[in-house]
Amino acid sequence: MTSLNPQPYTFSQRAQKITSSTIREILKVTERPEIISFAGGLPAPKGFPIDIIYAAYEKVLNHNGKAALQYGPTEGYRPLREWVAQDLKRVGAHDVNVDQVLIVSGSQQALDLLGKLFIDPGSKVLVEAPSYLGALQSFSLYEPNYVAVPTDDKGLIPEGLTDDRVAHARFIYALPNFQNPTGRTLNLERRKALVKRCAEANLPIIEDDPYGDLRYAGEPLPGLLGLGREVGATVIRLGSFSKVLAPGLRLGYIVAPEAIIAKLVQIKQATDLHTATLTQMAVYETIHEGFLNFHLPAVREIYKEQCGYMLEAMQEFFPASAKWTRPEGGMFIWVTLPEHIDAYELLSRAIKKHVAFVPGEPFYAGAEPVRNTLRLSFVTVSKERIREGIEILGRLIAESAVS
Numbered sequence: 001m002t003s004l005n006p007q008p009y010t011f012s013q014r015a016q017k018i019t020s021s022t023i024r025e026i027l028k029v030t031e032r033p034e035i036i037s038f039a040g041g042l043p044a045p046k047g048f049p050i051d052i053i054y055a056a057y058e059k060v061l062n063h064n065g066k067a068a069l070q071y072g073p074t075e076g077y078r079p080l081r082e083w084v085a086q087d088l089k090r091v092g093a094h095d096v097n098v099d100q101v102l103i104v105s106g107s108q109q110a111l112d113l114l115g116k117l118f119i120d121p122g123s124k125v126l127v128e129a130p131s132y133l134g135a136l137q138s139f140s141l142y143e144p145n146y147v148a149v150p151t152d153d154k155g156l157i158p159e160g161l162t163d164d165r166v167a168h169a170r171f172i173y174a175l176p177n178f179q180n181p182t183g184r185t186l187n188l189e190r191r192k193a194l195v196k197r198c199a200e201a202n203l204p205i206i207e208d209d210p211y212g213d214l215r216y217a218g219e220p221l222p223g224l225l226g227l228g229r230e231v232g233a234t235v236i237r238l239g240s241f242s243k244v245l246a247p248g249l250r251l252g253y254i255v256a257p258e259a260i261i262a263k264l265v266q267i268k269q270a271t272d273l274h275t276a277t278l279t280q281m282a283v284y285e286t287i288h289e290g291f292l293n294f295h296l297p298a299v300r301e302i303y304k305e306q307c308g309y310m311l312e313a314m315q316e317f318f319p320a321s322a323k324w325t326r327p328e329g330g331m332f333i334w335v336t337l338p339e340h341i342d343a344y345e346l347l348s349r350a351i352k353k354h355v356a357f358v359p360g361e362p363f364y365a366g367a368e369p370v371r372n373t374l375r376l377s378f379v380t381v382s383k384e385r386i387r388e389g390i391e392i393l394g395r396l397i398a399e400s401a402v403s
């Protein structure tokens with residue numbers, strides 16, 4: 001007998017559990033040119049150093065073409081690993097050696113490899129509430145049991161790492177700088193308290209820091225990696241070239257104790273052998289003589305200006321009943337609406353007026369989602385369209401506040 005709805009494929013249970021991401025669904029709508037989209041998380045193309053990267057690829061292919069087009073070691077291109085190890089001094093980690101660095105195909109791959117390394121079905125994993133959706137998606141493939149660590153206006157609350165929460169947890173995933181989605185930054189006191197508590201509890205920290213170099217206000221703070229080493233905490237740091245150069249390169253790195261790197265190397269080998277040799281060599285060629293010292297101030301300026309446009313428009317057009325974060329860097333502003341407004345309901349009205357954003361709900365795991373929250377990205381929209389879009393959103397929020 002033939003079925004009317006044949007299911008020709010038997011997918012793994014793991015694959016069957018994956019649902020399409022809310023952001024991806026929203027982004028489909030926002031591709032329409034008439035939509036003013038604050039939904040995407042794309043870096044500013046104005047900041048992509050196209051000529052410099054072009055010249056680097058040309059030089060590598062001319063001078064070292066055979067090696068650049070050959071297979072390479074899983075650990076990554078050694079000069080690039082050495083560059084990463086010494087560059088970490090800027091965030092207060094002075095004693096990193098090359099064997100503690102693994103080059104990956106974007107920090108998104110790092111999240112997947114770490115999921116494979118640490119998570120069995122049902123393993124306890126601690127995440128901030130809210131947290132980066134892409135990490136939740138990566139980890140979820142390995143079927144963890146998420147437990148949320150409470151946060152407030154200043155980010156993760158270290159005292160929230162109670163004995164109950166940390167017991168048998170495999171790791172905590174933390175975003176100390178300009179967090180995605182909230183734009184919040186963990187202050188020095190909390191950073192120190194967090195690494196101290198994790199050292200005591202023997203709880204590894206995954207520090208995801210793709211935005212650290214995009215600080216355009218306030219003072220730089222030491223990363224968890226350096227602070228953790230002072231107190232004996234295990235910190236696995238993820239870095240990325242996506243926001244400092246360009247995301248299409250798909251290049252990032254993991255810094256961790258050698259024993260963890262050795263396991264990750266085995267896992268990465270099984271996943272993709274190694275990250276593209278040509279890309280690694282071209283990026284090394286681009287940055288090794290200090291290009292980022294010139295480039296980063298220009299990139300920060302773009303983000304600072306864009307952020308300023310949005311904050312200014314929000315100040316002018318949002319009702320006093322809405323609250324929002326004022327990021328010191330990065331790409332996102334987090335809005336808390338009056339409690340009775342559901343951000344999904346606001347989104348459906350906003351899309352009719354050609355404005356899009358991401359509701360806060362999907363960023364929560366292991367905790368009741370706060371449905372009156374949303375994320376705005378200010379990076380790729382022009383000043384005029386930011387004003388126009390924020391004015392529309394402000395009006396829609398004010399309308400729901402009185403209805």
Ligand code: PMP
Nearest residue numbers: 106107108132180240242247252
């Ligand atoms: N972590 C965070 C917090 C991010 O926001 C992103 C990109 N949106 C990534 C990791 C992945 O970055 P990539 O793979 O491009 O390095």
